[in-house]
Amino acid sequence: MAETVLLVEHLYKAFDSLKAVNDVSFEVKAGEIFGLLGPNGAGKTTTINMICSLLPGDSGSVSINNMPINSQNSTLRKQMGVVPQDIALYEELNAIDNLVFWGRLYGLSGPDLKNRTTALLTKVGLLERAKEPVSRYSGGMKRRLNLAIGLLHEPDLLLLDEPTVGIDPQARHQMLDLIRETAQRGTAILYTTHYMDEAEQLCDRLAIMDHGHILAMGSLSELETLVGERRILQIGGSFMTDQIDKLLPTLSEIQLINRDQTQLTLSIPFSMAIGQILAVLQEHDLQVEHLDIKNPNLDSVFLKLTGREFKD
Amino acid sequence: MIWQLLIKDLQRRKARPVGIIVWLALPLVLAFLVGLVSSGGSSSDQPQITVPLLVEDHDDSFVSQFLLGAFGRGELGELFSLTPVDSGRGRARMDAGKASALLIIPLGLGDSLLAGKSSTLILVKNPAQSFLPKIAEETVSILAEAGDRASRLLDSPLQEINHLNNRDNAPQDIDVARIAVQINRIIRRAEPVLLPPLVQVTEQTIKIKENQPTPSFSLFAYLLSGVVIMTLMFMLDNLAKDIFVEREQKTLFRLLTTPVTRRQFIAAKLLFMWLMAFLSLLLVWLFAIIAFNITPPSWLLFALLVVVTTGALSALAGLLYSFIATRTQASGIVPAFVLVFAMLGGAMIPLETLPGFIRQLAPFSPLYWAVYPWQRMMAFGDQNFGVILFLGVLAAFTLAGNGLTFIIINKRVRL
Numbered sequence: 001m002a003e004t005v006l007l008v009e010h011l012y013k014a015f016d017s018l019k020a021v022n023d024v025s026f027e028v029k030a031g032e033i034f035g036l037l038g039p040n041g042a043g044k045t046t047t048i049n050m051i052c053s054l055l056p057g058d059s060g061s062v063s064i065n066n067m068p069i070n071s072q073n074s075t076l077r078k079q080m081g082v083v084p085q086d087i088a089l090y091e092e093l094n095a096i097d098n099l100v101f102w103g104r105l106y107g108l109s110g111p112d113l114k115n116r117t118t119a120l121l122t123k124v125g126l127l128e129r130a131k132e133p134v135s136r137y138s139g140g141m142k143r144r145l146n147l148a149i150g151l152l153h154e155p156d157l158l159l160l161d162e163p164t165v166g167i168d169p170q171a172r173h174q175m176l177d178l179i180r181e182t183a184q185r186g187t188a189i190l191y192t193t194h195y196m197d198e199a200e201q202l203c204d205r206l207a208i209m210d211h212g213h214i215l216a217m218g219s220l221s222e223l224e225t226l227v228g229e230r231r232i233l234q235i236g237g238s239f240m241t242d243q244i245d246k247l248l249p250t251l252s253e254i255q256l257i258n259r260d261q262t263q264l265t266l267s268i269p270f271s272m273a274i275g276q277i278l279a280v281l282q283e284h285d286l287q288v289e290h291l292d293i294k295n296p297n298l299d300s301v302f303l304k305l306t307g308r309e310f311k312d
Numbered sequence: 313m314i315w316q317l318l319i320k321d322l323q324r325r326k327a328r329p330v331g332i333i334v335w336l337a338l339p340l341v342l343a344f345l346v347g348l349v350s351s352g353g354s355s356s357d358q359p360q361i362t363v364p365l366l367v368e369d370h371d372d373s374f375v376s377q378f379l380l381g382a383f384g385r386g387e388l389g390e391l392f393s394l395t396p397v398d399s400g401r402g403r404a405r406m407d408a409g410k411a412s413a414l415l416i417i418p419l420g421l422g423d424s425l426l427a428g429k430s431s432t433l434i435l436v437k438n439p440a441q442s443f444l445p446k447i448a449e450e451t452v453s454i455l456a457e458a459g460d461r462a463s464r465l466l467d468s469p470l471q472e473i474n475h476l477n478n479r480d481n482a483p484q485d486i487d488v489a490r491i492a493v494q495i496n497r498i499i500r501r502a503e504p505v506l507l508p509p510l511v512q513v514t515e516q517t518i519k520i521k522e523n524q525p526t527p528s529f530s531l532f533a534y535l536l537s538g539v540v541i542m543t544l545m546f547m548l549d550n551l552a553k554d555i556f557v558e559r560e561q562k563t564l565f566r567l568l569t570t571p572v573t574r575r576q577f578i579a580a581k582l583l584f585m586w587l588m589a590f591l592s593l594l595l596v597w598l599f600a601i602i603a604f605n606i607t608p609p610s611w612l613l614f615a616l617l618v619v620v621t622t623g624a625l626s627a628l629a630g631l632l633y634s635f636i637a638t639r640t641q642a643s644g645i646v647p648a649f650v651l652v653f654a655m656l657g658g659a660m661i662p663l664e665t666l667p668g669f670i671r672q673l674a675p676f677s678p679l680y681w682a683v684y685p686w687q688r689m690m691a692f693g694d695q696n697f698g699v700i701l702f703l704g705v706l707a708a709f710t711l712a713g714n715g716l717t718f719i720i721i722n723k724r725v726r727l
């Protein structure tokens with residue numbers, strides 16, 4: 001059993017009346033990629049900021065390698081690698097100077113630092129342009145360097161805050177590979193994202209977060225069972241409230257997830273034929289304009305949990 | 313850790329060297345230009361300057377009136393306030409600090425000039441002042457030269473006027489002056505004619521103590537002393553902004569996720585400001601010393617002054633910044649403070665040219681303490697002006713200012 005590297009228990013943080021992080025608990029084990037999936041404003045960055053003790057939490061606790069975090073503890077900081085959501089680089093300096101500077105802060109030096117720098121630059125595909133000032137890089141290149149800096153000192157715990165935003169598919173692929181490889185070496189990785197597909201591809205376990213809450217947590221397949229042996233049906237049209245009120249009791253085995261004047265979101269068993277439902281709708285004089293069927297995936301899980309589509 | 317942060321900031325500056333080069337070159341160019349303009353004598357740029365000049369006219373001839381007329385009219389009239397004094401009384405009034413210089417026109421100046429013989433003007437400069445006597449000196453030499461040329465080129469008209477002058481009903485002073493100024497203009501426009509000067513100006517500076525050599529004065533060094541302090545402040549203003557820059561480009565955030573602490577970050581920034589100011593001041597003066605042949609009276613004092621001056625200036629810049637929340641605010645507020653401090657402290661315009669009540673405020677400007685010792689040391693070659701007081705004030709400001717800045721910024725800097 002791999003040991004727990006990061007343990008977060010009952011974290012709370014409010015900005016005035018806004019509860020940005022509301023009772024968040026999870027753990028990340030060595031070698032594991034744990035995803036924090038949620039739309040913008042869910043509280044992912046706030047959670048990360050509290051984990052690296054840049055932001056004091058209102059209550060709750062965080063410990064790394066069984067040691068409670070403390071902003072003055074430089075040993076803990078050396079065990080931690082942070083890739084901030086915002087690109088944080090010295091634009092005047094080139095990629096090598098950036099890596100060397102950040103590496104030295106973590107106590108690296110000499111040939112070791114040099115070798116790691118070259119190896120990482122190769123892995124993120126920046127070696128050829130490593131001597132150009134960062135200001136001349138494209139957004140994607142900066143993202144890759146931003147990631148590389150967090151990996152340089154091979155920390156026990158890696159906090160990645162949406163590291164692939166605004167990057168082309170090929171470079172993203174490269175980055176995700178690098179992150180997997182890092183986890184295979186035993187690094188515990190906390191990965192926040194608002195990309196479903198990334199979370200599905202990359203994470204061993206994940207938590208779905210919304211409005212500061214963790215709504216569900218587990219492996220991908222565990223989460224998908226939340227939707228059950230069911231699929232999600234979205235029906236678009238124009239519906240009167242009383243029509244729907246009359247309709248619903250006639251549809252046993254169907255759960256209403258959400259409804260408004262233009263859209264009905266239903267959860268139906270796999271066994272139920274779609275035609276059956278359409279026929280019932282017709283009986284009740286409901287005009288159906290379009291129909292969308294979703295098989296179990298994170299999207300349908302989110303929809304099930306929140307009644308909202310996962311969109312920014 | 314702090315060391316790594318310093319190296320990083322040096323590298324960043326090195327990657328964009330133009331800014332630094334401009335900050336270094338600016339004071340030299342400014343001082344040089346202002347120096348050129350001022351030594352041209354009749355400076356129309358600074359009509360607010362008035363040079364109190366005493367005159368003992370032993371000659372009282374047409375030529376001496378020509379000379380004094382030139383001082384009393386037009387642009388020169390605005391620059392000089394002329395006070396005729398009785399023979400022998402000038403020295404006493406100068407000793408009382410009533411004037412910047414005393415011009416003594418010897419008996420027989422006019423006659424000897426008209427006869428084509430050489431003659432000598434005596435200019436006594438007030439040693440308590442630095443800048444104004446210099447203006448008087450430059451002006452007198454130019455006028456002497458002009459008068460000399462006049463007597464040669466316009467020999468006959470002068471004779472004629474002189475003749476007129478000797479008649480019973482002497483012409484009005486004002487007429488003579490008008491003619492004199494006209495002649496002066498003609499000569500200035502004419503091609504320079506190289507003639508050996510007939511009128512020579514002898515300078516005398518009253519000695520304070522018998523055994524002290526006459527202090528030499530370098531106008532360039534005097535101006536540079538002030539200008540370099542002012543440009544250093546603007547450079548430091550720029551460097552201090554870096555705290556905001558690092559916050560905006562999120563590198564501060566990232567730094568604080570590493571073993572670097574907030575205190576180390578602030579300390580490194582303050583040290584970097586000091587280091588850059590130190591190197592800049594040193595470079596500017598070393599350049600001036602080599603290129604303009606100025607020598608400090610004591611290299612030890614020079615070194616100490618570089619250290620405490622730059623320490624105090626960076627503390628001042630830091631303090632200004634510790635009360636500021638954003639970069640936009642900084643761009644508005646800091647230059648205004650720097651300009652006021654520079655004005656009051658004599659970094660922009662020589663203090664002596666300011667009205668008395670403003671001059672009394674000078675010690676309240678931190679920049680005064682950084683400008684004055686440099687003026688004494690580099691422009692006058694003086695090291696007995698209460699050095700200890702100035703070194704002490706600057707050193708104390710360095711320690712207290714940087715300490716306070718550190719505490720305030722540590723409390724106030726947000727991510």
Ligand SMILES: Nc1ncnc2c1ncn2[C@@H]1O[C@H](COP(=O)(O)OP(=O)(O)O)[C@@H](O)[C@H]1O
Pocket residue numbers: 015018020038039040041042043044045046047
């Ligand atoms: N410093 C702050 N002051 C006030 N509100 C904040 C602050 N930081 C974040 N928030 C709010 O907290 C919520 C969560 O933000 P954040 O953690 O950045 O979300 P995410 O990273 O998931 O997009 C958002 O509504 C955001 O506006």
Ligand SMILES: [Mg+2]
Pocket residue numbers: 041044045046085161162
């Ligand atoms: Mg975020």
